[in-house]
Amino acid sequence: MKTIKVSVVTPDGPVYESDVEMVSTKASTGELGILPGHIPMVAPLQIGAVRLKNGSNTEFIAVSGGFLEVRPDKVTILAQSAEQSSEIDLERALRAKERAEQRLHERKQENIDFKRAELALQRAINRISVAERRI
Amino acid sequence: MASLRDIKNRITSTKKTSQITKAMEMVSAAKWNRGVMNAKAFVPYMEKIQEVTASIAMGSKDSNHPMLNSRPVKKTGYLVITSDRGLAGAYNSNVLRQLYQTIQQRHKSNDEFAIIAIGRVGRDFFQSRGMNVVLDIVGIADQPSFSEIQDIASNTVGMFSDGTFDELYIYYSHYISAISQEVTEKKLLPLTDISAASTKLTSYEFEPNAEEILEVLLPQYAESLIYGALLDSKASEHAARMTAMRNATDNAKELINSLSLSYNRARQAAITQEITEIVGGASALE
Numbered sequence: 422m423k424t425i426k427v428s429v430v431t432p433d434g435p436v437y438e439s440d441v442e443m444v445s446t447k448a449s450t451g452e453l454g455i456l457p458g459h460i461p462m463v464a465p466l467q468i469g470a471v472r473l474k475n476g477s478n479t480e481f482i483a484v485s486g487g488f489l490e491v492r493p494d495k496v497t498i499l500a501q502s503a504e505q506s507s508e509i510d511l512e513r514a515l516r517a518k519e520r521a522e523q524r525l526h527e528r529k530q531e532n533i534d535f536k537r538a539e540l541a542l543q544r545a546i547n548r549i550s551v552a553e554r555r556i
Numbered sequence: 557m558a559s560l561r562d563i564k565n566r567i568t569s570t571k572k573t574s575q576i577t578k579a580m581e582m583v584s585a586a587k588w589n590r591g592v593m594n595a596k597a598f599v600p601y602m603e604k605i606q607e608v609t610a611s612i613a614m615g616s617k618d619s620n621h622p623m624l625n626s627r628p629v630k631k632t633g634y635l636v637i638t639s640d641r642g643l644a645g646a647y648n649s650n651v652l653r654q655l656y657q658t659i660q661q662r663h664k665s666n667d668e669f670a671i672i673a674i675g676r677v678g679r680d681f682f683q684s685r686g687m688n689v690v691l692d693i694v695g696i697a698d699q700p701s702f703s704e705i706q707d708i709a710s711n712t713v714g715m716f717s718d719g720t721f722d723e724l725y726i727y728y729s730h731y732i733s734a735i736s737q738e739v740t741e742k743k744l745l746p747l748t749d750i751s752a753a754s755t756k757l758t759s760y761e762f763e764p765n766a767e768e769i770l771e772v773l774l775p776q777y778a779e780s781l782i783y784g785a786l787l788d789s790k791a792s793e794h795a796a797r798m799t800a801m802r803n804a805t806d807n808a809k810e811l812i813n814s815l816s817l818s819y820n821r822a823r824q825a826a827i828t829q830e831i832t833e834i835v836g837g838a839s840a841l842e
Contacts, residue, residue: 430600430601431702432598432601433598433701433702434598435597460761461761462761462763463762464769486776488608488769491760499601499604501702501703
């Protein structure tokens, strides 16, 4: 089967680089699947998982605040943070989730903090779900 | 001439100072290594985001996104990156001097500019001169992670959007090599010279559309420019500190050498004098 090169890049360095058969992820407008030969495209991503399918093997990467760029020969995911499922610190994510939930309960009035806590919660949940799919 | 004991005291204290500077040199060397590595790891992201931003911004020329268009400048923002601590040679003073001179040349009153200071040295410098510091951030880690500075960067970008200033320059020292750093001025906002960066452009499909993507992409691009400058100047800081401390250690060594020389001379002079006195005393008895 045809494959396409995928790289996931964050400000702290490249996270993933490999050839895969399909990339599927959640763009801001909805689920998005990229197969080799896709037309060049740019789309912002939601906080979510990127699934990289290669044969029977599927890898998960948790990304937040990112972009998907598709070129004829390459797919690049630019994200502010990205972790492969094997690298996620589950304990830390669980702690972050608790913290975010607590904050959401405490200050429902202040808008900015509320938004930030909500984003933090989303990120934590995303990490947890990506990490657990591996098990 | 100083007494033997005075010289001895100076030798010991210089030795102690040189031990400290030597240790600081080694600490900075380790940090410098990591700093350079961080700056290198960031390059692929920067290149990529620049490429994408350039192609989108070029592709939608008629875009009237506020971050792409120059507007009449009523107030200029300056983002200056310095260190929190001193003892880094001319690292901080070079940046501060250049910015200070530029401000004096360009602006007549305090209302025409606003300063965002990263690092304690820069903040104190401008505050003590009564200049308009609108935002200051101290206590940035030696190896800042992107999430750590994201708030700063988005605050800065937000200030541009809400009109606190109409253009933004960034001042930092660009890392060239371990012994040379250069003060750099970069125009950060509005992003007018973005097209120059990339040569081969791809025409993209946009999902959902170019405007909405620019809405998300441009702030991110500006944030990563700030982050890149910060990493760059952190590498410079550690390199500058390392060099400064090495010079200090070398100077201390030299000083110790010359002090030991005069110590030995003084010791010899004292012995000679004693012998002369004894001989003089003995011959007086005869």
